[in-house]
Amino acid sequence: MPENTKAPKHFRPEPFAYHEVIELEIDSLSNLGMGLGRIDRTVPPGSQSERGWVVFVPFCLPGERVRARIWKNEASCSHADLLEILAPSPSRQEPRCPLFTTCGGCQYQHLDYREQLRWKRRQVGELLQHMAGIDHPIEEPVPSPEPWHYRSKITPHFQKPRPDRDLNIGFLAAGSRNRVVDVPRCSIAMPELNEALPVERTRIHQTAAQGKFRKGATLLLRATAGGVHTNPREVVEERVGELNFRFLAGDFFQNNPFILPAFVDYVAKEAAIDSRFLVDAYCGSGLFALSLARHFEAVTGVEVSESSADWARQNANQNELHNVTILTASAEHIFEQIAFPAAETSVVIDPPRKGCGQEFLEQLFAYAPHRVIYVSCNPATQIRDLKEFNARGYALRTVQPFDLFPQTRHLECVATLERTDT
Secondary structure, three states, X not given: OOOOOOOOOOOOXXXXXXXXXXXXXXXXXXXXXEEEEEEOOOOOOOOOOOOOEEEEEEOOOOOOEEEEEEEEEOOOEEEEEXXXXXXXXXXXXOOOOOOEOOEOOOOOOOEOHHHHHHHHHHHHHHHHHHHHOOOOOOOOOEOOOXXXXXXXXXXXXXXXXXXXXXXXXXXXXXXXOOOEEEOOOOOOEOHHHHHXXXXXXXXXHHHHHOOOOOOOEEOOEEEEOOEEEOOOOOEEEEEEOOEEEEEEOOOOOOOOOOOHHHHHHHHHHHHOOOOOEEEEOOOOOOHHHHHOHHHOOEEEEEEOOHHHHHHHHHHHHXXXXXXXXXXXXXXXXXXXXXXXXXXHEEEEEOOOOOOOOHHHHHHHHHHOOOEEEEEEOOHHHHHHHHHHHHHOOEEEEEEEEEOOOOOOOOOEEEEEEEEOOO
C-alpha cells in the first residue's frame, strides 16, 4: 500500500490493496460506459472466474493497455481510476471538451462516433441475453444527424454558496454524487444555449455575491425556434414534422430535435401494423399520440398529470386532430376508460427511466393489446420489463436503438412486442 494512503473504513482488502497500481488490457465497454478488463489474481474463494478478475476502469477503450489505481473491491469485481494509457486504441479520438473525464455528463467523447454506435448496439444485445434470457438481433442504431451540439435543453446547477469555496455552476463530477464541476460551455448543448449560458452564470454569481441564496439551485436553458428560455413556467413551442407542440419550458420533452422526426416516424410505422386504434399510455404533452394520429381511426392518450393532459388536449386542438382523445387517469386505472377492441389496438409506452411499475404492467396485460411499442431511454429497465412481457405471451419482434444522446452512454430503444396467442 502506498505510503500515507489510508483505506476507507469499509474498504474490502482483497484481491487488491487500496490504491494498488495495476496494468491490464481492456476487453470491452460496460453499459455504464466503463472500460472492462480482466486480470489474473488470487481472489476470495468462490469468486474466481475462468477469464480472471474483472476490473472496471473509466475513460479507456477496448484493445488498450492501461495503468490504473484500485479504489474499490466488490464481491465479484474491482473499480480503478485510470492513470495512463500505455497502448491507445486506433478508435481513440481527441475529446472536444476540456472537461471530459472531469465532468460526468459525457462518457464517450474519446471514442469515434461509429464505434460508439457499434458498442451501444452490442451492449443492448448483451443486456437482453443476460437480463432476460432472450437472444434476439438488434437493429443498427439510427445515428443522430448532429453528434455534437444537439441538446436543446440543459440544467446546470450549483450548491449553496460558501465563502470558503468557488461557486461552481455546472454538472456533477465524474464518479461523484455531490461535487459540481464548473462548466462555462457544453460541447453537446446547442450553440444557442452556449451563447446564453454566460449571461445566466453572471446573474447567479452577482446574486450570490449579494448573499441572496440560502441553498443551491438548478438552472434551465431550453432552446426553441422562439429563442432560449430560462423560466420553467414559460410556455414554449416545439415543432416536430408538421405538428406544433406547446408545453412548459421546464416540462419533459425529447431534447434532441435533430433525430426526433425519424424517431417518431419509426414508432408510427411499428404501431400501425395491423392496428386500427392507438393508446398512448404515458402521453405527456402528446408527442406520440398526436404524431401518430394520422395512422389510426382513433387515438386515446392517457396521462396521470392533469397539467400535462391539458397541454396534450390543447395541442390536439391546435393541430386540428379530431380523432385524438386525452384522458386523465390515476396510475391504478390507466386502461379503465379504454373502449377500443384489444385485438385491433396498439399501445405505445414511454415510461420514465425506472421503467414500468408492476401495477401498470398488470393492467396492460389484462387489457391485452395486439401490439406494444415500448420506448425507453434506459435499456436496462426496459429489458427487465421485456422479460415480463415474454412470460405473458408477447413475442419480441424488433429492437431498434436511436442514438438521441451521442458522446454519452445513454441510448433510446424502441422494442416492438406482439401477442402470440391471437
